[in-house]
Amino acid sequence: MKSSSPSLLKATFAIVRKDLAAEFRSFELISAMLIFSLLVIIIFNFALELDIKTREAVNAGVLWTTFAFAGTLGLNRSMSVEKDRGCMDGLLLAPVDRSAIYFGKALSNLAFMVIVEAIVLPVYSMLYNVNLFRIDLLAVIILGSIGYTAVGTLLATMSVQTRMREVLLPILLFPIAIPVLLAAVKASGGLLAGSTFAEIMTPFNLLVVYDVIFIAIAFMVFDFVVEE
Amino acid sequence: MQPRPIALKILDFVSVILLAISTYLALFFAPTELVMGEVQRVFYFHIGTAWVGLLGFVIAAIAGIAYLVTKNMLWDRFELAAVEVSTVFFFITIALGSIWARPAWNTWWTWDPRLTTAAITELIYVAYFMLRQGIEEPEKRARFGAVYTLLGGISAPITFMVIRLFRSIHPVVIGAANASQEKMSMTSDMKTAFFFALFAFTVIFIDMIWHRLRLSSLEEKVEQLKLNSLM
Numbered sequence: 120m121k122s123s124s125p126s127l128l129k130a131t132f133a134i135v136r137k138d139l140a141a142e143f144r145s146f147e148l149i150s151a152m153l154i155f156s157l158l159v160i161i162i163f164n165f166a167l168e169l170d171i172k173t174r175e176a177v178n179a180g181v182l183w184t185t186f187a188f189a190g191t192l193g194l195n196r197s198m199s200v201e202k203d204r205g206c207m208d209g210l211l212l213a214p215v216d217r218s219a220i221y222f223g224k225a226l227s228n229l230a231f232m233v234i235v236e237a238i239v240l241p242v243y244s245m246l247y248n249v250n251l252f253r254i255d256l257l258a259v260i261i262l263g264s265i266g267y268t269a270v271g272t273l274l275a276t277m278s279v280q281t282r283m284r285e286v287l288l289p290i291l292l293f294p295i296a297i298p299v300l301l302a303a304v305k306a307s308g309g310l311l312a313g314s315t316f317a318e319i320m321t322p323f324n325l326l327v328v329y330d331v332i333f334i335a336i337a338f339m340v341f342d343f344v345v346e347e
Numbered sequence: 348m349q350p351r352p353i354a355l356k357i358l359d360f361v362s363v364i365l366l367a368i369s370t371y372l373a374l375f376f377a378p379t380e381l382v383m384g385e386v387q388r389v390f391y392f393h394i395g396t397a398w399v400g401l402l403g404f405v406i407a408a409i410a411g412i413a414y415l416v417t418k419n420m421l422w423d424r425f426e427l428a429a430v431e432v433s434t435v436f437f438f439i440t441i442a443l444g445s446i447w448a449r450p451a452w453n454t455w456w457t458w459d460p461r462l463t464t465a466a467i468t469e470l471i472y473v474a475y476f477m478l479r480q481g482i483e484e485p486e487k488r489a490r491f492g493a494v495y496t497l498l499g500g501i502s503a504p505i506t507f508m509v510i511r512l513f514r515s516i517h518p519v520v521i522g523a524a525n526a527s528q529e530k531m532s533m534t535s536d537m538k539t540a541f542f543f544a545l546f547a548f549t550v551i552f553i554d555m556i557w558h559r560l561r562l563s564s565l566e567e568k569v570e571q572l573k574l575n576s577l578m
Binding site: 298 | 498506
C-alpha cells in the first residue's frame with residue numbers, strides 16, 4: 120500500500136490544485152472575502168474618523184483586523200464545503216498521509232487570504248493615500264497570514280464538526296491567534312511609522328517563531344481532529 | 348449514591364481550616380504594607396489563586412497530551428476538572444487584582460502585559476467549554492478538548508512574550524527582569540502569609556479537583572443507568 124501512495128508533496132499539491140480549481144470556477148469564497156474586507160474598511164472609516172492624523176497611527180491595526188475577519192470567513196467556508204458535501208470523508212479515504220490534507224488545505228487557505236490581501240492593499244493605498252507596497256511590509260503580511268492560516272485551518276477543521284459550526288471558529292481562533300496578530304500589527308505599524316527593518320526585528324522574529332511552532336503543532340495534532 | 352470517601356472528607360476539612368488560617372495570616376498577621384496600605388493584603392489571595400489557576404492550565408495541557416497518547420478517558424476527565432477549577436480560580440485572581448489596582452494604579456484595569464495575557468488566557472478556556480459543549484460524542488469531545496488545551500497552553504506564554512514588547516507596570520514579586528521595574532520587598536511575616544497562602548490554595552485546588560473527578564464518574568454512572576433502563 121505504502122509504495123503505491125503518492126508522496127506527501129504530490130498529495131499536498133493535488134489538494135491545493137483541487138481547491139484553487141474549484142475556487143477559480145466560481146470565485147465564491149474570494150469575492151465574499153473581498154467584499155467583506157472592503158465593507159470592514161468602510162466601517163472603520165466612519166467608526167474611527169480616519170483623517171490623516173489618526174490614520175497614521177491605526178493603519179496597521181485596521182488592515183490586520185480586516186484580514187483577520189476576512190480570514191475567518193474564508194477558513195469557515197473552505198472547511199464547511201468539505202464537510203457538507205462529504206468531501207472530507209473522500210479525502211480521508213484517499214491513500215495519502217493525513218498531514219497532506221492539512222498542508223493542502225492550509226496552503227489553499229493561505230492562497231485565498233493572500234489573493235484577497237493582494238487586492239485589498241492597493242485599494243487601501245489608493246483610498247487613504249499611503250504606500251503599502253514595500254517589500255518588508257509584504258514580508259510581514261505574508262508571515263502573519265501563514266501563522267493565522269496554519270492555526271486557523273486546524274481550528275476550522277474542528278469547529279465545522281461541532282454543533283455551533285461557523286459561530287465557533289472566531290471564538291476558538293482569536294485568543295490563540297492573538298500573538299501572531301499582535302506581532303504582525305506591531306511590525307507593520309513600525310514599518311508604516313518609518314522604522315527601519317532592524318528596528319522591527321523583535322516582532323518580526325516573534326512572527327517567525329509563532330509560524331514555526333504552530334505549523335509544527337498543527338501538523339502533529341491534525342490526525343486527531345479528523346479521526347473517525 | 349456512594350458516600351464521599353473518608354480521605355476526601357478529611358481533605359475537605361483540612362482545606363477549610365487552611366483557608367481560615369490563610370485568611371487570618373493575610374488580614375491580621377501580616378504587617379500593613381508601607382506604600383500601598385491595607386489594600387495590599389489582597390495580594391496573598393491574588394497570588395494564591397493565580398498560582399493554582401496557572402498550575403491547573405499546565406496540568407490540563409499535560410493531561411491533554413496524555414489523553415492523545417493513551418486514549419484513556421480518565422485523562423480527559425482530569426483535564427476537564429483542571430480547566431474548570433482553574434478557570435474559576437483565575438477569574439478570582441483577575442477580580443482581586445482589579446480590587447487592588449483601583450487604589451494602587453487609580454484604575455480598575457490597564458492593558459498591561461500580565462493583565463492582558465490573563466484576560467486572553469481566561470477567554471481561551473471559556474472557548475474550551477464552548478467547544479466541548481458543541482460536541483456530542485464523548486470520544487471526539489475528549490480529542491478536540493485535548494488539542495485545544497494543548498494549543499492554549501502554548502499560545503498563552505507566547506502572548507505574554509509578545510505583549511511584553513510594551514512596557515509593564517505590574518509589580519514583580521520574584522526576580523525582577525530589570526532594575527527599573529517596581530519590585531515588592533516582603534518582610535518575613537509577609538513571606539509567611541505569602542507561602543502559607545500558596546500552600547493553602549494548592550490543597551484547596553487538589554480538593555476541588557478530586558470533587559470534580561468524583562462528579563465526572565457519578566455523571567458517567569447516571570448515563571450508564573439511563574442507557575440500561577432504555578434497553
